[in-house]
Amino acid sequence: MTTIVVSGKGGTGKTNVAALIVRIISERKVTLAIDADPDTNLAGALGASIRKTVGDIREGFLDEKDKLPPETDKQAHFEYRLMGIIEEGDRFDILAMGRPEGPGCYCYVNNVLRAIIERLEGNYEVVVIDTEAGLEHLSRRTVRDIDILLVVTDTSRRGLETADRIRKLANELNIRVKQIYVVANKVRDEKDREKLKNMAEEMDLELIGFIPFDEELAELDLDGKPLTQLKDSSPAFKAVKEIVERLNIM
Ligand SMILES: Nc1ncnc2c1ncn2[C@@H]1O[C@H](COP(=O)(O)OP(=O)(O)OP(=O)(O)O)[C@@H](O)[C@H]1O
Ligand SMILES: [Mg+2]
Numbered sequence: 001m002t003t004i005v006v007s008g009k010g011g012t013g014k015t016n017v018a019a020l021i022v023r024i025i026s027e028r029k030v031t032l033a034i035d036a037d038p039d040t041n042l043a044g045a046l047g048a049s050i051r052k053t054v055g056d057i058r059e060g061f062l063d064e065k066d067k068l069p070p071e072t073d074k075q076a077h078f079e080y081r082l083m084g085i086i087e088e089g090d091r092f093d094i095l096a097m098g099r100p101e102g103p104g105c106y107c108y109v110n111n112v113l114r115a116i117i118e119r120l121e122g123n124y125e126v127v128v129i130d131t132e133a134g135l136e137h138l139s140r141r142t143v144r145d146i147d148i149l150l151v152v153t154d155t156s157r158r159g160l161e162t163a164d165r166i167r168k169l170a171n172e173l174n175i176r177v178k179q180i181y182v183v184a185n186k187v188r189d190e191k192d193r194e195k196l197k198n199m200a201e202e203m204d205l206e207l208i209g210f211i212p213f214d215e216e217l218a219e220l221d222l223d224g225k226p227l228t229q230l231k232d233s234s235p236a237f238k239a240v241k242e243i244v245e246r247l248n249i250m
Helices: 015-026 055-068 073-083 107-122 157-172 190-202 217-223 235-247
Strands: 002-008 031-035 094-095 124-132 144-151 178-186 205-212
Touching: 002 015, 002 157, 015 031, 015 124, 015 144, 055 073, 055 094, 073 107, 144 157, 157 178, 157 190, 157 235, 178 190, 190 205, 205 235
Parallel strands: 002 124, 002 144, 031 094, 031 124, 144 178, 178 205
Antiparallel strands: none
16 A cells, blocks of 8 residues: 655645545545545545544544443444544545544554554555644654655745655654655746756755646635546646656556
């Protein structure tokens, strides 16, 4: 199973990029989309709906865990509940994490969650995880190994600086990241491309592709329509398709 994590600074286009990646990869591979942003936007972008999140299950589980009969296998009980909230679509399945930890220690449940992601390995060929902005999601360590970490940036220097921080944090936390690439999104012209290329080189970051600013995509998003309606001929779709091809997992 190949794990692809999409991260980056706020508002750079993570969710849209993740949704397009899921759309493209799921044409050929058995794919699980995980929405790890508490704001849960990925399902909407993919035209799917979420009934319950891991957060919902987790809350209930923490409340009742001590009330279960002592002989109950609590981990199995939680796993069973979690499996039940994976939404199954024709093309891909989707799981939403929901709220991150509240007060109290959720380490136990996070560990179970990580175990489950690992257990799902046999069921899917590719897992695509959309994350919230910033670095929080890495420190929660719900994924131990990342095959491909894509850091989406807009045309700002800060976007690339976030990429640099994400790379350092992954190292510090001992999260194994096999490949890390920057995806430049909302690119308007050649001047943008040149600048981004130079900045990435300067920071020793590998830029895997440019996604142009796409009016059609922006309009769909504005109207709250899923990206499944984005034409294959649209500039953003074509650019993401090229990026997926470069990842060499199809
Ligand atoms: N290639 C693009 N062309 C035009 N608009 C884009 C493009 N990519 C993203 N956008 C727009 O940028 C905004 C942010 O996109 P998106 O929600 O995917 O970002 P995000 O990084 O997931 O944000 P957040 O940090 O809030 O999760 C949206 O309004 C979206 O329509
Ligand atoms: Mg998002």
